Structure formats: structure tokens, C-alpha cells
Amino acid sequence: MKKLRIIVSGYIGLFPSGGVTWDYIQYPLGLHLLGHDVYYIEDTMQYSRFQSEGKSWDDSSDSIQYLKETMEKFGLGDRWAYKDVASGKWFGIADARRNDIFKTADVFLNISESIWMRDEYLDIPVRILLDSDPMFTQVQYWNDYEPEKSREIINKRFSNYSHLFSFGENINAGDCSIPTYGLKWQVTRQPVCLDYWQQTTGSPDICKLSSVMNWSTREKMIYQGEEWGQKDVEFEKFIDLPAKFHGVLFELLVTDSSKKLERQRLTEAGWVIRDPLQLVRNTDEYQAYIESSCAEFSVAKETYVKSNSGWFSCRSACYLAMGRPVITQDTKWSRYLPSGNGLFAFNDTAGALQALQEITADYKKHALAARKIAEDYFDSYTVLNEMISCL
Incomplete structure (x- = not known):
């Protein structure tokens, strides 16, 4: 070379x-x-x-x-x-x-x-x-x-x-x-x-599903007469997920530069909302936060989903590398990456719930599979x- x-x-x-x-x-x-x-x-x-x-x-x-x-x-x-x-x-x-x-x-x-x-x-x-x-x-x-x-x-x-x-x-x-x-x-x-992302054994004491996200970073774009939005649009579809799956903690580190986040509404729906500027200020804290989680649950920007972009998150790839299973909204990425073992695509609440059930039923299996996907694809x-x- x-x-x-x-x-x-x-x-x-x-x-x-x-x-x-x-x-x-x-x-x-x-x-x-x-x-x-x-x-x-x-x-x-x-x-x-x-x-x-x-x-x-x-x-x-x-x-x-x-x-x-x-x-x-x-x-x-x-x-x-x-x-x-x-x-x-x-x-x-x-x-x-x-x-x-x-x-x-x-x-x-x-x-x-x-x-x-x-x-x-x-x-x-x-x-x-x-x-x-x-x-x-x-x-x-x-x-x-x-x-x-x-x-x-x-x-x-x-x-x-x-x-x-x-x-x-x-x-x-x-x-x-x-x-x-x-x-x-x-x-x-x-x-x-991958040498900088060592898989940890076992699972955290508290089964926490987490993600780090921006609520909305800009106004909707207009293209060909249609609106193209951010994560806040897609999150609305899944806001009631904690009420439908018990025994785990749903936590989000959310940056809200748009000032549109309705924190109380999300808290009442069962989400724990925390500040990433306080918890993941550097690379070590970011890794420690992922390690403290059992898995990631995340949605994608409406624009990624609506356009069938095939986009996949850098953040989700890091969860996989740490041996943390990922449940993330499909943007058609499931055509190019494996879904169903360690990494799960979903399009609706039913799909997200099914993934949650599978991960919690055999966590070790899915944690090992998550790391293997990182090794094979990222x-x-x-x-x-x-x-x-x-x-």
C-alpha cells in the first residue's frame, strides 16, 4: 500500500x-x-x-x-x-x-x-x-x-x-x-x-437503554414542495414506548439548541432526560456513558427516514463496538447491515417492542453479536x- x-x-x-x-x-x-x-x-x-x-x-x-x-x-x-x-x-x-x-x-x-x-x-x-x-x-x-x-x-x-x-x-x-x-x-x-473500543463483559446493574441526540438542529427544509425535518418529528411516533415496556430505564442525553424540547412531556411519558454537555464532555466520558448502558434505542432524523437514505449513525457504530446491542430506526440501512441479532431495525412501535423483548431475553447473545457486527462492518x-x- x-x-x-x-x-x-x-x-x-x-x-x-x-x-x-x-x-x-x-x-x-x-x-x-x-x-x-x-x-x-x-x-x-x-x-x-x-x-x-x-x-x-x-x-x-x-x-x-x-x-x-x-x-x-x-x-x-x-x-x-x-x-x-x-x-x-x-x-x-x-x-x-x-x-x-x-x-x-x-x-x-x-x-x-x-x-x-x-x-x-x-x-x-x-x-x-x-x-x-x-x-x-x-x-x-x-x-x-x-x-x-x-x-x-x-x-x-x-x-x-x-x-x-x-x-x-x-x-x-x-x-x-x-x-x-x-x-x-x-x-x-x-x-x-476498534482497538480503542474494548468490549466489556456482562451487563450493567440497571438495564438502561440510552442514546445521545440533538432534538432539532435547524428548521425544516423545503424540497420539491415537501418538508424535511429532524429527529423531533420521528420521536413523536415512539414517545409512549416506556409505558409499553417495563423493567428497563429509557434515558436520553439531549441537546436542545432549537429550544423546542418539551422536557416535562417526555418525562411524564417515562423518559429520563439528561444534559450531554454535563455527562459526555470528552471521549472518555462518552465511552463510559455507552459502557453504563445495556443497549441503545434511537430514532433517526425524519429526512433520513423519509428519503430512504440508508444512513446509519456513527454513535450506533460505537455502541456496537462496545458490545452494546442497538435498536435503531430503519432508513433502509437494513439492506446493507444485518438486522435481528445484536442490531435491530424498526419502523414502528411493534418492531421496537419486539427488539426489546429479544435483547432482554438473551442479553449475552446479543451483546456478543453487536461487537461482531462492529468488527465485520465498521x-x-x-x-x-x-x-x-x-x-
Whole structure:
């Protein structure tokens, strides 16, 4: 295998939290473990979202420090750079070395369109857009009233890349609503660095089903005269699940940036609602929280479900890697991943209840199967090698 110089982008500094960090760190970490010369560059052109008490809104020092500590923890302490939009300064890799990396890089991997496409990135021979948010990525700039102008804007965005990859594994199927604009979309899935996710034996004392989620991160999109929404829309269908299955604890760590969460209503329905910003602030806390759970129960964004995207969660892949069974709403991912042993797809309450019954009846069996699915389908060595081989 040829050793490549690869630049990876992400949101580790912008959103300093355990789950987001694992979403992005497993790319530079996984590619580094494969022997490639990898650098993480965060150049989002966005102001930091989190400041500790007493710091001003344009102070990025907390984000920079979090990113520095994270990269050092994973042995990448000399392989990161952060562009602070407020001051215009770079942090991390020194200027001369960073500029040399830009000039000599073989591959540029823009995850979630997180990086600002400057000329130095456009000059890199292989430029990959990794669509982690299928359907949103393709239509977020669409305007039903100006279709021709919308196509022009969207095609210009995608023309910045030599390769397009998507977490929407069903994107090329006839029943998928995601517009491809006649472009070649290759499918991929989340890499998990399995050596960092050791399966724990046994089950927690309390049978807790959990998940970590955003309630709603944006207003509904409009595409082709239809609304395309977030998780809050799908969750309504399953809000009464705790009342129908006793003997387990249903807990959610919910970020509510939209301020639309009706906390009391969910609590009265039997859900325990907690704050992820207090419980999963870093990678260790995130892993500890998953380990404290028996399994995951989660819904998907309405847009993923309605479009038949085939999307599967990075978070769910981490539950599987920890040997925690997963019950998650089907987006047509069950066409590409096994369902029924350790991992369960559901479309309605009856399907969710059936999965709960099977997991609680033979927990050890499903815990072992969960880890096996992670090894077979999400191992970073396999996932990232397959991506590189497509370039």
C-alpha cells in the first residue's frame, strides 16, 4: 500500500464534546494507524460555539485547548492546525510546515463540508467530500422557486471535489429520494478504531437503554414542495414506548439548541432526560456513558427516514463496538447491515417492542453479536482501506 499524505477536516474544536470528537477523530486516527502521513486541519470559518465563564463570544481558546489535548491523547499532537476566524491566526502546526503540507498533500478529505475551500485545498490532487448528512448535503441550498439557480449553486459546490462519498448507503437505489444531480456518489460508512473500543463483559446493574441526540438542529427544509425535518418529528411516533415496556430505564442525553424540547412531556411519558454537555464532555466520558448502558434505542432524523437514505449513525457504530446491542430506526440501512441479532431495525412501535423483548431475553447473545457486527462492518482498517482503494 502506497503511503499517502492526507489532510482530514472536522469539527472537533468547534463542537468540543465526546460524541462529536469520536465522529471525526477516527478518520485521522484510523488513517494514521494504516501508516499514512495524516494531518487534521480545522478551518471552518465559524466562531467557536463554547466559551468557559468569563470569556467573550469570540474567544476560541477553549476550543483550541480542547483540540490540542484531544490530538495529544491519540498520539497526533504534532499533526493538527486550527484557524481562528476571530483573530485570523493559525494554531498548532507552524506556518512553514503547514504550508508545505498543503503543497505536498496527496488527498484532502473534507468531512461534513467542515472546511472552507481555499485555493490551497483546491490545489490538492484528490479532493474528497464525505457526506455525513445525506439529503441535507444535497438540498440544503435548494430553493423551489429558483430551481435553475439552485442547480448552478449546488453543482459549483460539488465541482470542488474529485470524489463524492456518502453515508447514505441507499443513495443510488431507485427508491431513494436524494438527488444525485447526475454525479457519481460512492458509499461508505463510519470507521471505528476498534482497538480503542474494548468490549466489556456482562451487563450493567440497571438495564438502561440510552442514546445521545440533538432534538432539532435547524428548521425544516423545503424540497420539491415537501418538508424535511429532524429527529423531533420521528420521536413523536415512539414517545409512549416506556409505558409499553417495563423493567428497563429509557434515558436520553439531549441537546436542545432549537429550544423546542418539551422536557416535562417526555418525562411524564417515562423518559429520563439528561444534559450531554454535563455527562459526555470528552471521549472518555462518552465511552463510559455507552459502557453504563445495556443497549441503545434511537430514532433517526425524519429526512433520513423519509428519503430512504440508508444512513446509519456513527454513535450506533460505537455502541456496537462496545458490545452494546442497538435498536435503531430503519432508513433502509437494513439492506446493507444485518438486522435481528445484536442490531435491530424498526419502523414502528411493534418492531421496537419486539427488539426489546429479544435483547432482554438473551442479553449475552446479543451483546456478543453487536461487537461482531462492529468488527465485520465498521473496522477502520477495512472501511478506510476500501475508501482509499476507490480513489
